[in-house]
Amino acid sequence: MALLELKNLHVALEDGTEIVKGVDLSVDTNQIHAIMGPNGSGKSTLAYALMGHPAYEITEGQILFDGEDVTELAADERAQRGLFLAFQYPHAIPGVTVTSFLRSALNAVRKARNGGEEDPVNIKEFRQDMLGAMEKLQVPRELAQRYLNDGFSGGEKKRVEILQMAMLKPRVAVLDETDSGLDIDALRIVASGVKELVGEETGALVITHYQRILNYVQPDFVHVFVDGRIVEEGGPELAHKLEAEGYKAFGANGAHGRSNGSNA
Amino acid sequence: MAATPETEVVAGIRSDYKYGFHEIEDYFFKSGRGLSAELVAAISEHKNEPEWMRKFRLKSLEYFLARPMPEWGGDLSEIDFDNIFYYIRPTEKQANSWEELPPEIKDTWDKLGIPEAEKKYLAGVGAQYESEVVYHKLQEDLTEQGVIFLDMDSGLREHEELVKQYFGTIIPQNDNKFAALNSAVWSGGSFIYVPPGVKVEMPLQAYFRINAENMGQFERTLIIVDEDAYVHYVEGCTAPIYSSDSLHSAVVEIIVKPGGRCRYTTIQNWSNNVYNLVTKRAVAYENATMEWVDGNLGSKLTMKYPAIWLMGEGAHGEVLSIAFGGKGQHQDAGGKAVHIAPNTSSVITSKSISKDGGRAGYRGLLEVAKGATGAKSKVVCDALILDEDSRSDTYPYIKIDEDNVDIGHEATVSKIGEEQLFYLMSRGLSEAEASAMVVSGFVEPITKELPLEYAVEMNRLIQLQMEGSVG
Numbered sequence: 001m002a003l004l005e006l007k008n009l010h011v012a013l014e015d016g017t018e019i020v021k022g023v024d025l026s027v028d029t030n031q032i033h034a035i036m037g038p039n040g041s042g043k044s045t046l047a048y049a050l051m052g053h054p055a056y057e058i059t060e061g062q063i064l065f066d067g068e069d070v071t072e073l074a075a076d077e078r079a080q081r082g083l084f085l086a087f088q089y090p091h092a093i094p095g096v097t098v099t100s101f102l103r104s105a106l107n108a109v110r111k112a113r114n115g116g117e118e119d120p121v122n123i124k125e126f127r128q129d130m131l132g133a134m135e136k137l138q139v140p141r142e143l144a145q146r147y148l149n150d151g152f153s154g155g156e157k158k159r160v161e162i163l164q165m166a167m168l169k170p171r172v173a174v175l176d177e178t179d180s181g182l183d184i185d186a187l188r189i190v191a192s193g194v195k196e197l198v199g200e201e202t203g204a205l206v207i208t209h210y211q212r213i214l215n216y217v218q219p220d221f222v223h224v225f226v227d228g229r230i231v232e233e234g235g236p237e238l239a240h241k242l243e244a245e246g247y248k249a250f251g252a253n254g255a256h257g258r259s260n261g262s263n264a
Numbered sequence: 265m266a267a268t269p270e271t272e273v274v275a276g277i278r279s280d281y282k283y284g285f286h287e288i289e290d291y292f293f294k295s296g297r298g299l300s301a302e303l304v305a306a307i308s309e310h311k312n313e314p315e316w317m318r319k320f321r322l323k324s325l326e327y328f329l330a331r332p333m334p335e336w337g338g339d340l341s342e343i344d345f346d347n348i349f350y351y352i353r354p355t356e357k358q359a360n361s362w363e364e365l366p367p368e369i370k371d372t373w374d375k376l377g378i379p380e381a382e383k384k385y386l387a388g389v390g391a392q393y394e395s396e397v398v399y400h401k402l403q404e405d406l407t408e409q410g411v412i413f414l415d416m417d418s419g420l421r422e423h424e425e426l427v428k429q430y431f432g433t434i435i436p437q438n439d440n441k442f443a444a445l446n447s448a449v450w451s452g453g454s455f456i457y458v459p460p461g462v463k464v465e466m467p468l469q470a471y472f473r474i475n476a477e478n479m480g481q482f483e484r485t486l487i488i489v490d491e492d493a494y495v496h497y498v499e500g501c502t503a504p505i506y507s508s509d510s511l512h513s514a515v516v517e518i519i520v521k522p523g524g525r526c527r528y529t530t531i532q533n534w535s536n537n538v539y540n541l542v543t544k545r546a547v548a549y550e551n552a553t554m555e556w557v558d559g560n561l562g563s564k565l566t567m568k569y570p571a572i573w574l575m576g577e578g579a580h581g582e583v584l585s586i587a588f589g590g591k592g593q594h595q596d597a598g599g600k601a602v603h604i605a606p607n608t609s610s611v612i613t614s615k616s617i618s619k620d621g622g623r624a625g626y627r628g629l630l631e632v633a634k635g636a637t638g639a640k641s642k643v644v645c646d647a648l649i650l651d652e653d654s655r656s657d658t659y660p661y662i663k664i665d666e667d668n669v670d671i672g673h674e675a676t677v678s679k680i681g682e683e684q685l686f687y688l689m690s691r692g693l694s695e696a697e698a699s700a701m702v703v704s705g706f707v708e709p710i711t712k713e714l715p716l717e718y719a720v721e722m723n724r725l726i727q728l729q730m731e732g733s734v735g
Contacts, residue, residue, distance in 0.1 A: 051686075051690050052689075052690075053686050054682065054686065055682065074689065074695070075686055075689040075690045076689040076690075076692055076693055076694050076695070076698075078690075079689070079690055079691055079692035080692050084690075085690050087687065087690075090687065091681075091683055091684045091687040093684065093687075093688070093701065093702060093705050094705050094706070094708075095704065095705025095706055095707070095708030095709065096701055096702075096704065096705035096708070101691075101701070104693060104697070104701060105688075105691035105692050105693060108691070108692040108693045108694070108697060109691075109692040112692065147705070164691065168691065168692070
């Protein structure tokens with residue numbers, strides 16, 4: 001059994017509109033999966049539903065994480081088990097510095113993994129880890145003392161998402177259009193963060209519209225996602241086929257559901 | 265996010281108010297309930313006061329009785345003045361070591377952690393229990409430098425001329441109904457004098473504790489900061505949880521002379537059965553600075569608007585106000601800045617949070633008198649409303665009688681968004697932790713101004729306020 005398994009997953013909005021229409025997908029350790037789909041195909045909805053967003057209802061099917069049914073669990077419980085979502089549009093938390101946020105998040109996860117008993121991270125070690133990760137990901141040091149995502153540029157937000165991922169060390173990381181709006185340098189850094197994370201303990205699911213990021217993160221599996229369904233699966237060569245032929249070859253007419261821009 | 269069942273919410277409210285305990289009463293003197301000229305005279309006599317103070321008290325009582333109840337702010341209609349104990353003297357003598365206190369009173373301070381705090385980071389401590397300051401201590405080097413830090417009664421006995429010169433001059437006895445009441449029955453509070461040029465580096469702290477049911481606590485504080493001197497005064501307040509109400513009505517007068525600076529920090533955490541009706545006012549002369557840092561987390565109803573009168577050219581005033589209104593609470597907080605002299609400046613920053621049907625808001629006055637040319641002022645009021653049942657009000661009164669001024673006012677109202685919570689929860693924080701984080705961030709511009717120990721305390725109190733309401 002793979003680490004993360006989606007079984008016939010259906011997701012609807014609060015008004016009942018079905019967006020994800022039956023997805024089967026398995027992500028295991030040591031694997032990088034790419035979900036590629038056009039705007040409005042329901043990719044972000046899938047990502048939110050995976051993480052447990054309360055506005056997206058799972059109407060049918062299951063999410064299994066490490067063999068456990070997590071379909072009914074809240075976002076914090078999923079995170080504590082090792083699921084991570086890098087947001088397409090991360091939210092600002094004024095008054096809370098990146099450092100203090102990271103430490104609180106890390107301590108919350110440690111507490112959950114320690115049977116509910118506080119197990120705070122050693123402050124010195126935490127600081128070293130954070131500064132090390134910031135250097136690798138080329139996150140400017142001054143960002144550590146800035147308020148989380150408050151006034152950050154698009155690129156800074158994305159790098160800080162990857163910084164959070166590096167610090168929280170999830171077992172499955174889902175990246176929702178982390179590549180959008182990034183220049184080549186930033187893209188390379190994000191990709192290196194993903195590659196560094198994935199290994200014996202960890203797998204990743206990269207959700208994207210473009211093939212571009214896949215030049216830097218070589219996926220093991222590519223899933224083409226159109227109108228709430230996976231319509232074709234294959235190896236990395238599928239991404240190139242998409243790049244050459246476009247989504248229309250896979251039945252997309254570009255008019256399904258809501259655009260990515262509005263459902264963040 | 266799963267809704268918490270109603271019963272669980274109700275059970276959770278204030279069950280975490282860890283100061284809700286009370287000690288057995290074994291008092292040296294306790295007055296009967298109710299207010300009369302006889303009682304006022306008896307208090308004065310009991311304290312062996314000079315004649316002028318006795319007259320001041322009796323006159324104040326007349327003003328109190330003559331004035332109608334205020335009909336603005338919060339609901340004061342349930343205050344039963346006849347049911348209140350106006351004067352309780354818990355011990356015969358004041359102690360200057362914690363060990364000298366009766367065990368049940370010492371126990372209270374131990375539970376509140378005050379002796380520990382004194383050792384670590386305070387230059388002086390006063391501890392008031394019911395009507396009297398039962399413990400008082402100031403570091404010796406400060407005494408040698410001429411700093412006076414006494415309870416108000418001792419201040420009157422030992423420095424009568426100084427007290428007589430300023431007492432009731434900043435807040436006249438007929439200023440408002442509750443200032444009049446305090447002027448009639450005041451007891452305890454702090455008297456501070458800092459001589460010219462002396463900077464008291466560590467805070468002086470006063471701690472106010474109500475223990476008896478239906479107690480009225482009426483402390484009176486007078487602070488005089490002489491030229492180029494500095495002091496930071498901190499007060500904290502708690503009370504037991506009773507089914508019927510208590511009243512706390514203080515008067516605080518502050519004089520900051522040219523070049524001086526005074527910071528007055530309050531962390532008010534009364535239990536939810538205390539009416540907290542306080543008048544605080546400071547005057548700042550040439551190039552002096554007055555700062556009020558006012559954190560209101562407890563009480564049933566608080567009406568308090570720390571004021572600064574900028575009397576001398578170049579004077580600067582700041583009010584930083586946090587008001588947290590939880591279930592059954594109404595925080596009518598705010599601040600006032602009155603610019604009398606030219607080139608004076610003021611900043612009022614208010615952060616109010618309301619949850620579980622509570623009310624918290626800002627009521628403020630900004631006034632620039634004719635002739636205060638070049639006055640600058642900025643008022644920022646931000647409100648955070650945590651649920652549909654809660655309420656926030658903003659009443660920013662502005663009165664400008666001078667043309668050449670620079671005035672700014674901003675107000676925002678926000679709610680914790682589902683998206684913000686989801687983002688934080690996706691990192692492993694529980695819903696309660698996530699909400700508390702958003703709230704802590706919201707008040708951060710103020711908590712960062714506090715000394716570390718108080719910032720930690722403030723954040724902890726906010727955390728407690730947040731728990732038990734979200735699941």
